[in-house]
Amino acid sequence: MPKEVLATKHPDDELIRADRIPHIWCPGCGIGIVMKCYVEAIKRSGIPPERHVVVSGIGCSSRLPGYMNIDSYHTTHGRAIPFAVGMNIVKPDLEITVIAGDGDLVTIGGNHFIHAIRRNHNFNVVLVNNFTYGMTGGQYGATTPIGSKMSTAPYGMIEYSFNLPLLVASLGAPFVARWTTLHIRQLTDAILKAMKVNGFAFIEVVSPCPTQYGEDNNFPTGMDMMKYFREACVVEHEADLRKVDIDLRPGKPLIVGNFVHIEKPSYNDMDRKLIEIAMKGRKPYG
């Protein structure tokens, strides 16, 4: 008897490049969850898929655009943000979302990151924080918690790590959030909110990397990290951002929430005004 075909199409096929599956991510990796939340947010955004653009750098997280059936740009390590800056300035009606790893966005790309926030460019940045360089083999970076055992810190990480929500808020970003891959509903909502923000919207997603981080740091499977999220996460939208450092030791809370949501003119608003003024007083050539 022929098997009954229940479905010939996945409801997300419209937004996913099915011809690129299977993906490269390890079992237990959190990046796929981030992608699913992004897909949901696009569907609910009311913005047609043709106007959504996803931009990434290099790393496991940065391979996400390769599986998205929208205009997708996989750029170079650390440089997704300046690419998005140029694209956003000349085509402000595109809904650009930058999705990349912590190593990419705030370690090698840190300079672009802070200046894009300062200028309040109008796009969304979803930073997948897995505490390491997944793709190159578990080296330490600017988000690796102190004490972690890493492939380039075999004696334990001796550097302090970034408190990203504090950093981003201090630069004036109109939207700052942190969620984990356990919080799929909250994360989807946050990405959706980010799409509606006029200006720089930042979401840190804490995500398991069992292969390159968890293995040597007491989270050997993706599930171990998810259990930790369930036990340690405290939702605190009004959190004092000076106190949201990530500390994975038992008993320490992991503070998540939509921390900042304000309104302020974006770079596009300022740029538009500048051009209006310049075009009125055309000099030296009319």
Place this chain on the structure above:
Amino acid sequence: MTDGLIPPGKYFMQGNIACAEAALIAGCRFFAGYPITPSNEIAQWMSYRLPQVGGHFIQMEDEIASIMAIIGASNAGVKSMTATSGPGFSLMQENIGFGMMIETPCVIVNVQRGGPSTGIPTLVGQGDMMQARWGSHGDYEAIAYVPNSVQEFFDLTIKAFNAAEEYRQPVIVLADQTIGHMYGPLVVPPHEEIKIVNRKLPNVPPGVPDFKPFDAKYEVAPMALAGMGYRIHVTGLTHDEKGYPYYTHEVSTWCVKHLVSKIRNNAEKIWEVERFTLDDADIVVITYGITSRPAYQAVKVARSEGIKAGMLRLITVWPFPEEVVRKVSEQAKVILVPEINMGQMIHPIREVAECLVIGLSWAPGAVQTPDVILDAIRSVSR
């Protein structure tokens, strides 16, 4: 009314300003850059002039960001440019390669100064000739033009935009401090006489199944832009015609050969040179950029002394006009190559020349006087 563009007519203008005005005429509507001497006047003038014609100017946090921003803007369909000098050009290299790989038209102006490192920021150099060719990792064929006057800086900037649009890749203008800062006559022709090339866009509607943004049936595929609805994937990884990454030797063979052959197959169309008293010349000075000006003077004086000297000036340095140089070398006894570096363009010249090639290397910081080149011509003529 010229829509805010510089009207046709005669001007006396700085090279860097002429470059900026040319970019506006070519259709440039986005500039991203980072301050560096001796290119600053280009950015400054663009910050003033671009918004007047509805364009966008931004000063980025560094040159890496500048090149990436113009690549991003170009992928949204806006002609884009940056301007820099040696240290900034070095920082741009990785992403010039990215622009080559994802076939993005854009223009990079390098107003060369003396190096290495911080070198002599305010004085002339020609030390980036090889970096323009091979500065980024991997294989690609650069296009680079070298102006020797204010007028030519203007003309070649427009040509650079046209070549970028035609071949879908970053194109470099290799000026130098002296040309950039020199004031000289400029004739802006009637705008309708200026050739402007715009990139080809896909001629199939969005949504056709199996659309290929890098379709191999074209030498240069029409460019699908962000937001047009083609839902393309673009990556700096080795990719197939669909833009999808593949780690195989077969796909790599197609991808890399495609990138180099679109230029190699059209090299003769891109080559531009100027010839001066070459017909019976047995001593040929091969030169480019600012160095051609004292060289021209030296050849003229040598001729008046009865020496059969001539000059070949390379206007296109990359792709290297090898056939032209080879032909010139067939009748020459000696080729002299004066350049403001310790010997760079002498290498591709030697590679093809069928006669003796002698380099006249000269450290950055000053342009050779005609006497330096004339002495060399006299001594080889004996």
